[in-house]
Every structure is written in structure tokens, then in C-alpha cells.
Amino acid sequence: MHCAICGARFEGDIDHVRVEAEHIRTSDPNGVREYAFHAECWDRLSEGWMDPA
Numbered sequence: 001m002h003c004a005i006c007g008a009r010f011e012g013d014i015d016h017v018r019v020e021a022e023h024i025r026t027s028d029p030n031g032v033r034e035y036a037f038h039a040e041c042w043d044r045l046s047e048g049w050m051d052p053a
Helices: 039-046
Strands: 016-023 031-038
Touching: 016 039, 031 039
Parallel strands: none
Antiparallel strands: 016 031
């Protein structure tokens, strides 16, 4: 896998975060993408975010 933030490669046997993002379109089919992040990169990115609703 490659981290979506820093681009560095890592194996799936280390701590990491996987996010599935759905792009919701009103007139076209929806699109889903999956991203992987080093745990540290994710922590820096999501720092200060509110908890999901």
C-alpha cells in the first residue's frame, strides 16, 4: 500500500487507517474510492475534526 498523504509504501501488517470515500452525485453514478494512510499521517490530517455524525 501507499500512504495517501506522504506517498510512502508500507505493508498492511503495521498500524494504518483505511478510509472509503463516496462521492455522491445527483445526476451521475456515485463513485467510491479507498485510501490508506500511515496512522501518524492520518492523525495529523484529522487533528481537530469533529467526531462523525
